[in-house]
Amino acid sequence: MRRLALFALALVFGFGAPGCDSNNPNSATSGPIVFTAEMRASNEVPAISNAEQPAQGVVTITFSVPRDSSGTPSGDGTWNVQAVINGFPATSTIRLAHIHNGPAGVNAGIYVNTGLTAANEIPLPGGAATINFTQVPIDQAHAAAVYANPAGHYFNMHTALNPGGALRGQLVRR
DSSP states (O other): OHHHHHHHHIIIIIHOOTTOOTTOTTSTTSSOEEEEEEEEGGGSSSOOOSTTTTOEEEEEEEEEOOBOTTSOBOSOEEEEEEEEEEOOOTTOEEEEEEEEOOOTTOOOOEEEEOOOOGGGOEEOGGGOEEEEEEEEEEOHHHHHHHHHOGGGOEEEEEESSOTTOSEEEEOEEO
16 A cells, blocks of 8 residues: 555656646646737728728737746747738738737737838738748737737738728737
8 A cells, every 4th residue: 555655656746747847848837828819800990991891810929938937928039920811902912910909999009010011011912811920029028918918919910001900800818
């Protein structure tokens, strides 16, 4: 009986409980932090009512930042974006893309920028595209704020026709 008890203790303390080890990639304190958003032209404020009204898409945002024991970002890092968008006229181009710190239905200033500008806009041949931004710097304060309140932040993309934003979606942590 004593051997069985020692074996049980060795299992618990020697191997650790699943998901509790900070070296475990599935742990809440390591690995990337992933957010998604369903973007729609109707989510813009005011809603888009011109030729880009059918625009929609899905964005996946991944933060690669160090994290403390509670999982909160504890240092600077990078973020990646993959946006799959469609429903635009074939002549549209994406000129800006970023995270804003505002809840649904409220416009807010740029919070975390991808670096895209009108000088390096992205054409949408056929009105659709998969757009990637990789290794964009993010500081700890901005990463921690988005982590703490994803629904209080939205991602949107801007075009020449809709310089205030063509489609937008509130972030959800996955």
